[in-house]
Amino acid sequence: MAKAARRKKTRIIWAVDVYGSSPEFFKKSAEWLISISQKMNATIKPVFILSPKSLNLAIDIIVPPDLKRFETQSYKLFEKRMKNIKISNLEEPKVISHDDFSVKKSVNRLISFAKSSKGDMIFVNSHGRKGIPRFFLGSFAETLMMYSNIPVFVTNPKSKFSKNFSPILFPTDFSAASKKAFGKTIGLAKILSSDIILMHVTGSLRAAMAFRGSFYTDSAWQYYTKALEDIKVKKKKKLDSWASLGRKARVKVNPLIIESGESIADNIVEIATKKNVKLVALATTSGLIETALMGSHARQVVRYCPCPLWTVRAQR
Numbered sequence: 001m002a003k004a005a006r007r008k009k010t011r012i013i014w015a016v017d018v019y020g021s022s023p024e025f026f027k028k029s030a031e032w033l034i035s036i037s038q039k040m041n042a043t044i045k046p047v048f049i050l051s052p053k054s055l056n057l058a059i060d061i062i063v064p065p066d067l068k069r070f071e072t073q074s075y076k077l078f079e080k081r082m083k084n085i086k087i088s089n090l091e092e093p094k095v096i097s098h099d100d101f102s103v104k105k106s107v108n109r110l111i112s113f114a115k116s117s118k119g120d121m122i123f124v125n126s127h128g129r130k131g132i133p134r135f136f137l138g139s140f141a142e143t144l145m146m147y148s149n150i151p152v153f154v155t156n157p158k159s160k161f162s163k164n165f166s167p168i169l170f171p172t173d174f175s176a177a178s179k180k181a182f183g184k185t186i187g188l189a190k191i192l193s194s195d196i197i198l199m200h201v202t203g204s205l206r207a208a209m210a211f212r213g214s215f216y217t218d219s220a221w222q223y224y225t226k227a228l229e230d231i232k233v234k235k236k237k238k239l240d241s242w243a244s245l246g247r248k249a250r251v252k253v254n255p256l257i258i259e260s261g262e263s264i265a266d267n268i269v270e271i272a273t274k275k276n277v278k279l280v281a282l283a284t285t286s287g288l289i290e291t292a293l294m295g296s297h298a299r300q301v302v303r304y305c306p307c308p309l310w311t312v313r314a315q316r
Contacts, residue, residue: 010042012153013119015110015144016093018048018077019055021125025157029125030085032155032308035163037089039192042120046093047113048074049106054140067097107143114150122148126156126302142299146284149313151184159308162278166194167254168310169277171201171268174238181283181312182242186249188281188310195252197275198243200235201267202259203228232257265300272305281310 014033021029037044048054050067074095082090096109114122126141145152170185172178182198189196239255246253260267272280282298302309 008041010040010120011118012037012040012042012044013110013114013117013122013150014044014046015122015124015140016046016048016078017054017125017140018074018081023081025125026081027085028159028161029123029155030082030087031161032153032159033123034087035161036123036153037087039165040121043089043091044087044123045091045117045119046078047110048078048093048095049110049140050074050095050097051100051106053101053103054106067099071095071097103140103143104147106140107147110144111148111150114148119150121151121153123153124155126154139299142302145298145302145309145311148311151188151310151312154302154309154311156302156305156308158304158306160306162307165192165278167197167275167277168192168194168279168281169197169199169268169272169275170281171199171264172242172283174200174235175283178283179242181281183245184312185281185310186246186251186253189246189251190249192279194279195254196246197254197256197271197277198239198246199256199258199268199271200239201264202232202235202257203261228259232259263297263300265297265304268297268301269304269306272307278307279310280305280307281312284311284313 012033014029018026033044036042050070052067055070075093078093094113096113098105098109100106110122113119122144124141124144126139141154145154166189168185168189170182172182185196188194236255236257239257243253243255256271258267258271262270268280271277280301282301284298298309298311
C-alpha cells in the first residue's frame with residue numbers, strides 16, 4: 001500500500017518584540033505559533049530587529065544606544081520569556097541590528113532576511129497603538145503588512161486565541177490581484193481545514209439617499225432600485241464563480257454580499273464579529289495608490305478585528 005504524501009516542511013519567521021510586548025502578550029503569541037506551525041508542518045525562526053526606535057529610549061536621538069550591548073540583552077530576555085513555553089520546532093533566535101530610526105528600513109531588513117532564509121510566512125504582533133503613541137512610534141506590523149511580498153500573519157491584543165481557523169473571511173473587490181490572493185487563501189484554507197466566507201460589499205441606495213437628502217423622484221427611485229438589483233445579481237454570479245474554485249480544491253466557500261453605506265473596514269470587522277470568524281485574509285498590492293488605499297482598510301481591521309489577519313501580496 002502506497003504511503004500518504006507528507007506535506008512539505010515550511011518555515012515561519014517570528015518577528016519577536018521582546019521589549020515592546022508584555023510577558024502575557026508574548027505567551028499568547030507563542031500559543032498562536034504552536035497552533036499554526038502544527039497545522040502547517042512548519043519550523044519557527046525567531047527574529048528580532050534591533051534599532052534605536054525599537055528600544056524606544058528617551059535619549060536615543062541625542063545619545064544613540066550601544067546596540068551590541070542590547071543584542072546580548074535581547075537573547076537573554078528572549079530565553080527568559082521562553083522559559084515556561086515549550087515549542088518543539090523552534091530554531092535558534094537571531095538578532096538583526098541597525099542604527100537607523102526608520103520603521104520602513106527595519107521592515108525591509110526583516111523581509112530581506114525572510115527571503116534569504118526561505119521563509120514562507122512572517123508572524124507579527126500589532127500592539128494596537130492609536131493616536132499620539134502610534135504617531136511617534138510608528139507601527140512595525142502595519143508597515144510590514146503593506147510592503148511584504150511574503151504572507152504576513154498579524155495578531156492584536158483583541159485577537160481571541162483559537163486552535164480552530166474556520167471560517168476564514170476573504171473580502172474581495174473582484175480585481176485581478178484579489179483573485180490571485182483568493183487562490184492563495186484557498187491553499188491556506190486547505191492546510192488549516194477551514195471554510196471560507198467570500199464577501200463582497202456593494203453600495204447602499206438608502207445610504208446614498210440619506211447622504212444626498214430626498215432628491216429622488218419616485219421614478220428615479222424605482223430606476224436606481226432596479227439597477228442596484230441587477231448589479232447584485234451580476235455580482236452574485238461572480239461570487240458563485242469564485243466559490244467554485246474553492247470547491248474544485250475541496251474547500252467549502254460561502255458567498256456573501258453585503259449592501260452597506262459603511263466603510264469596507266467597518267463591514268469586515270462587523271461580519272468577523274457576527275460570524276465568529278477565526279481569520280481574516282486580505283489581499284495587498286504593490287502599486288503606490290493601491291497600497292495607500294488598502295493600507296487604510298488593513299490598519300483599521302488589524303486594530304479592531306476580534307481575530308488575526310493574514311495578508312498576502314498579489315501582483316497586479
